[in-house]
Amino acid sequence: MPETRPFVSLATDFGAAYTAICAGVVHTIAPAANVLVLSDEITPFDVREGAMLLRQALPYLPVGVHTGIVDPGVGTPRLPVAIETGRGDVLVGPDNGLLLPAAGKLGGVVRAHALENPAYRLPEVSTSFHGRDIFSPAAAHIANGVDVADLGAPVEPLALDVPPPMIADGTLTVPVLYTDRFGSLVLGAERDDLAAAFGDLAPGTRLDVTWETGTARLSFEETFGSVAPGEPLLWIDSSGWLGLAVNQGSATDALGLTGADTLTLRKTD
Amino acid sequence: MPETRPFVSLATDFGAAYTAICAGVVHTIAPAANVLVLSDEITPFDVREGAMLLRQALPYLPVGVHTGIVDPGVGTPRLPVAIETGRGDVLVGPDNGLLLPAAGKLGGVVRAHALENPAYRLPEVSTSFHGRDIFSPAAAHIANGVDVADLGAPVEPLALDVPPPMIADGTLTVPVLYTDRFGSLVLGAERDDLAAAFGDLAPGTRLDVTWETGTARLSFEETFGSVAPGEPLLWIDSSGWLGLAVNQGSATDALGLTGADTLTLRKTD
Amino acid sequence: MPETRPFVSLATDFGAAYTAICAGVVHTIAPAANVLVLSDEITPFDVREGAMLLRQALPYLPVGVHTGIVDPGVGTPRLPVAIETGRGDVLVGPDNGLLLPAAGKLGGVVRAHALENPAYRLPEVSTSFHGRDIFSPAAAHIANGVDVADLGAPVEPLALDVPPPMIADGTLTVPVLYTDRFGSLVLGAERDDLAAAFGDLAPGTRLDVTWETGTARLSFEETFGSVAPGEPLLWIDSSGWLGLAVNQGSATDALGLTGADTLTLRKTD
Numbered sequence: 110m111p112e113t114r115p116f117v118s119l120a121t122d123f124g125a126a127y128t129a130i131c132a133g134v135v136h137t138i139a140p141a142a143n144v145l146v147l148s149d150e151i152t153p154f155d156v157r158e159g160a161m162l163l164r165q166a167l168p169y170l171p172v173g174v175h176t177g178i179v180d181p182g183v184g185t186p187r188l189p190v191a192i193e194t195g196r197g198d199v200l201v202g203p204d205n206g207l208l209l210p211a212a213g214k215l216g217g218v219v220r221a222h223a224l225e226n227p228a229y230r231l232p233e234v235s236t237s238f239h240g241r242d243i244f245s246p247a248a249a250h251i252a253n254g255v256d257v258a259d260l261g262a263p264v265e266p267l268a269l270d271v272p273p274p275m276i277a278d279g280t281l282t283v284p285v286l287y288t289d290r291f292g293s294l295v296l297g298a299e300r301d302d303l304a305a306a307f308g309d310l311a312p313g314t315r316l317d318v319t320w321e322t323g324t325a326r327l328s329f330e331e332t333f334g335s336v337a338p339g340e341p342l343l344w345i346d347s348s349g350w351l352g353l354a355v356n357q358g359s360a361t362d363a364l365g366l367t368g369a370d371t372l373t374l375r376k377t378d
Numbered sequence: 379m380p381e382t383r384p385f386v387s388l389a390t391d392f393g394a395a396y397t398a399i400c401a402g403v404v405h406t407i408a409p410a411a412n413v414l415v416l417s418d419e420i421t422p423f424d425v426r427e428g429a430m431l432l433r434q435a436l437p438y439l440p441v442g443v444h445t446g447i448v449d450p451g452v453g454t455p456r457l458p459v460a461i462e463t464g465r466g467d468v469l470v471g472p473d474n475g476l477l478l479p480a481a482g483k484l485g486g487v488v489r490a491h492a493l494e495n496p497a498y499r500l501p502e503v504s505t506s507f508h509g510r511d512i513f514s515p516a517a518a519h520i521a522n523g524v525d526v527a528d529l530g531a532p533v534e535p536l537a538l539d540v541p542p543p544m545i546a547d548g549t550l551t552v553p554v555l556y557t558d559r560f561g562s563l564v565l566g567a568e569r570d571d572l573a574a575a576f577g578d579l580a581p582g583t584r585l586d587v588t589w590e591t592g593t594a595r596l597s598f599e600e601t602f603g604s605v606a607p608g609e610p611l612l613w614i615d616s617s618g619w620l621g622l623a624v625n626q627g628s629a630t631d632a633l634g635l636t637g638a639d640t641l642t643l644r645k646t647d
Numbered sequence: 648m649p650e651t652r653p654f655v656s657l658a659t660d661f662g663a664a665y666t667a668i669c670a671g672v673v674h675t676i677a678p679a680a681n682v683l684v685l686s687d688e689i690t691p692f693d694v695r696e697g698a699m700l701l702r703q704a705l706p707y708l709p710v711g712v713h714t715g716i717v718d719p720g721v722g723t724p725r726l727p728v729a730i731e732t733g734r735g736d737v738l739v740g741p742d743n744g745l746l747l748p749a750a751g752k753l754g755g756v757v758r759a760h761a762l763e764n765p766a767y768r769l770p771e772v773s774t775s776f777h778g779r780d781i782f783s784p785a786a787a788h789i790a791n792g793v794d795v796a797d798l799g800a801p802v803e804p805l806a807l808d809v810p811p812p813m814i815a816d817g818t819l820t821v822p823v824l825y826t827d828r829f830g831s832l833v834l835g836a837e838r839d840d841l842a843a844a845f846g847d848l849a850p851g852t853r854l855d856v857t858w859e860t861g862t863a864r865l866s867f868e869e870t871f872g873s874v875a876p877g878e879p880l881l882w883i884d885s886s887g888w889l890g891l892a893v894n895q896g897s898a899t900d901a902l903g904l905t906g907a908d909t910l911t912l913r914k915t916d
Contacts, residue, residue: 116674120664124559126389126417126431133439135413136385140412140440143678145671146528148664153560156625162664169779171669171678181626184601238616290662291691332722332774341523347776357692357719393828395658395686395700402683402708405654409681409709423895450895453870490667505870506884510707 114143115252116173120163120239122151123178124368131245133177134231138249145170154181156207158287160269161295163211165350167198176248177202177211178240189224189243191257197259201248203239218266225261258378272371274298274306282305282373283351292359294366296351302368303329303351305375315377316343318353320369327353339363343374384408384521385442389416389432390509391423392447400445400514403500407518414439414643423450425476427556429538432480432566436620445517446471446480447509458493458512459535460526468526472508475538487535494530506635541640543567543575550575551642552620561628563635565620572598572620576645584614584646587622589638595646596622608632612643652681653790654711658701659778660689661716667715669783672769683708692719692746696825698807699833701749703888705736714786715740715749716778722804727762727781728804732835739786741777744807756804763799779797792907810909812844819844820911821889832899832904834889841867841889845914853915854881856891858907865891865913877901881912 117135130148135144147166151159156173157181165177168337180187180203195216200208201224212218224230224243229250234242247260274297275282284297303310314329327341335341338357341364345350353372354360361367390397397418404413416435420428428448436444449456449472457473464485469477470493481487483638493499493512498519503511530610543553543561543566553566572579583598596610603612610633615621621643623629631638655673659666666687675680689697699718705713718741719723726742727823733754738746739762750756762768762781766869767788772780785798812835814818822835841848850866865879874880880904884890891910892898899905 114678116678118667118671125415125419126435127558128439129387129414129416130435133387133416133435136414136439137440139382140385143674144414145667145674145682146663147667150663166664166668166671169668169675171675175454182603183604221690235616237613272591287663334720334722344775347773349781394684394688395704396827398656398683398685399704399707402656402685405681405683406707406709409652409654413683451872453872504885506882510885640792 114141116145116168116171117138117142117175117248117252118145118147118170118173118175119149119178119245120151120159120166120176121149122153122155122159123149123240125149126366127238127240131178131240134241135252137185138246142249142252147175151179152287155179155287156181156205157269157271160207160210163208164199164214167211168214172197174199174201174248174252175211176244177207178204178244179203179207179241183239184236187296189239190221190264190324191224191247191251191260192221192266193219193257195219199251200249201244201251204264204267206267209266209268220255220257221264221266223261223264226259229255229260239378271297274302276302276306279306280373282371284371285369288342288348288361291354292361293352293354294360294369294372295346296353296372298351299349300345300351304325306374315327317375317377318343319373319375320366320371322369323365325364333357382435383410383412385414385440386411386517386521387414387416387439387442388418388445388447389420389428389435389445390433390447391420391428392418392509394418396507396509400509401445403510403514404518404521407463407515411518411521415556420448421556424448424556425450425474426538426540428444429476429479430555432469432477433590434484436480437483443468443470443517443521445477445513446478447513448472449474449508452508453505457533458508459490459533459534460493460516460520460529461490461524462488464488467615470520472512472536473533478535478537486587489526490533490534490535491526492530495528498529505516542598543571543605545571545575548575549642550556551640553640554638555619557563557630560623561630562621562623562631563638563641564615565622565641567620568618569614569620573645585645586646588642588644589635589640591638592634594633602626614627648670653680654663654683654709655680655786655790656683656685656705656708656711656713657716657783657810658685658689658697658704658714659675659686659687659716660691660697660914661687661778665776665778668820669716669778672779672783673790676784677790680787680790685713689717691823693717694719694743695807697808698745698748699824701738701746702752705749706752707899710735712737712739712790713749715745716782717745718743718777718903721772721777726802727785728759728802729762729785729789729798730759730804730838731757731795733757734863739782739789742804743806744775747804755845758795759802759804760795761802764797767793767798809835812845814841817844818911818913819861820909822909823907824888826899829892831890831892832893832897832898832910833884834891834910836889837887838883838889841883844912854913855913856881857911857913858904858909860907861903871891871895
């Protein structure tokens with residue numbers, strides 16, 4: 110049976126109710142759309158966390174219209190944009206870097222246009238709830254077949270500002286991108302960065318990790334189950350990021366890592 | 379492509395799992411329905427918060443069957459009701475005032491009937507989970523085309539008890555309706571009430587606000603971005619209510635407003 | 648209008664975003680499926696809570712493919728399984744007892760097969776996110792019509808380990824299964840166990856309850872509303888379990904029951 114329902118996802122820092130209002134706007138304008146709330150619980154105003162979530166999640170969602178809204182600049186002149194990707198998705202949201210890492214995972218930016226055309230906004234646009242009044246209507250109209258170029262002028266979308274991993278003197282220094290709900294840290298480096306710093310790391314290799322306020326010793330492992338419950342490990346998570354976790358526990362609680370911004374890794378002597 | 383799937387929304391104070399059970403009941407009885415969870419995280423037993431959410435959200439959802447359940451009286455003789463609105467929606471829930479403000483926004487109450495007909499309940503009705511056993515089946519059967527009048531006797535639904543804003547001696551005293559997840563207060567007054575108290579307020583006008591345990595000075599603004607991050611403002615939120623917020627922060631945390639019931643506003647001398 | 652969309656539910660301890668990624672995988676593989684998130688907020692690693700939720704909820708969901716994932720053993724050799732039930736559902740998840748109590752409510756286990764066939768996994772299987780890479784693809788393919796036997800070898804699924812209620816010397820000792828978000832305890836006993844311990848209990852009968860660190864007196868009632876707000880009661884909840892609750896309040900807060908593992912009930916002299 111062919112399935113032609115357009116697919117629309119929503120990821121926001123609004124909480125359940127405001128996100129559902131956005132879903133309601135999509136359902137009203139595009140009643141045939143299949144709407145998935147990817148997240149309504151991004152940490153408020155945390156553009157980086159939202160960007161990492163979209164980058165991680167969207168490759169697993171159907172080709173569709175993906176709306177991402179973490180928007181500290183609502184009410185200021187930052188642009189709303191729609192970005193068409195190489196895979197055929199359209200990403201809709203504020204032009205603050207939120208959407209770019211995900212676009213990179215979806216075949217890159219093909220074209221981007223500002224959301225300016227009042228025909229594709231709600232009749233009345235509030236100053237604070239652009240998710241409802243601008244982003245969701247644009248997403249719904251695109252799901253209905255409106256061409257991205259009809260939304261407004263072409264734009265060059267802004268990149269997300271994330272510090273790159275740094276290698277020096279046998280250390281790898283990486284930013285903490287976010288902490289998931291299990292208290293595991295996701296770090297801004299991938300397997301290649303690890304290899305560039307330390308060569309080919311065998312599972313079980315011991316590492317020292319230091320941060321602003323503490324230090325810990327742990328092993329690099331392929332799986333959680335390779336360390337005892339309660340023990341920390343460094344590993345490559347399911348989306349390819351370096352992660353610091355505790356088997357069946359919380360790394361932030363167990364190691365006092367809450368609030369850590371940057372970690373430095375070094376092989377234990 | 380015409381889309382004829384009936385639309386059903388659910389807003390509850392049950393949490394995710396119990397609300398999803400209600401959604402499951404709707405899907406079982408009305409498999410063609412498009413079901414949206416508007417919220418599963420209304421503060422438990424807070425009828426006023428739920429009523430304000432429905433009033434704010436439902437105008438943005440498709441015409442459909444909207445189930446609202448915040449029901450401190452479950453297990454007592456309060457009536458379950460279905461309310462048909464001028465827009466063509468049917469609101470389903472307990473008759474405790476929860477649904478009335480939303481009905482007012484949807485063209486008013488056309489007719490209301492008690493949910494009495496056992497044919498439109500689950501075969502076994504528990505004493506505590508009327509969301510699953512009475513409200514969701516009723517919503518699903520209405521979505522399937524059952525006439526509201528077949529559900530039970532006509533009733534006159536109860537109004538929600540909210541104190542009105544009061545104007546006296548150059549002050550406007552307003553109830554706190556609820557606090558959103560960003561820590562912003564939504565107040566029980568609209569732009570007209572503000573104008574009645576203070577005349578036409580220019581953006582940037584300074585106001586003093588006092589409550590049971592504190593006081594603050596802030597400005598009336600059209601947008602969050604008009605004040606520096608961390609600074610408070612009074613504004614008109616996206617659904618037309620007066621709001622007290624802090625730009626990129628939490629008003630309850632920054633000003634110590636947690637638990638405030640009533641605010642009094644006065645223009646700064 | 649006939650509705651032939653297959654139904655898929657998801658219940659996990661992953662939080663919203665990771666669960667939505669699983670939903671995205673289902674939508675990608677089975678675009679016609681109707682996907683419901685039953686819960687994304689099971690307490691992390693709490694297999695018993697997840698099992699009780701599935702047992703309580705699934706009878707109210709449409710016949711379909713129900714995915715339950717609470718998986719402390721991810722990354723170890725525990726089996727992933729699909730269990731066909733007497734009602735015609737297929738339950739998909741880790742073979743750690745999570746799915747068995749629900750299968751018992753859905754007509755029992757008809758057959759169970761390991762999820763081994765790489766054709767029904769994502770091309771790349773991570774060591775940590777089997778929800779995305781193994782369970783969701785299997786659920787989607789089953790929803791598309793793949794026979795359970797094509798997934799892998801037949802297996803005998805493991806049972807959930809829950810202590811049974813015990814009767815001795817006029818007392819009933821029961822395990823605490825979980826605490827719901829209202830702070831009410833769900834206990835591992837049903838009406839029959841209560842009758843076996845105490846005979847036919849009339850509403851209003853007074854009982855003493857003791858646990859590791861405290862004691863309380865309460866009455867057995869049919870409904871919350873039978874006791875004053877703030878008063879505790881013992882009752883039979885809407886899924887047939889014995890429950891300990893406080894009318895319009897939290898039993899764990901009011902009685903200091905947080906962390907209680909086992910309760911002993913006795914009729915007050």
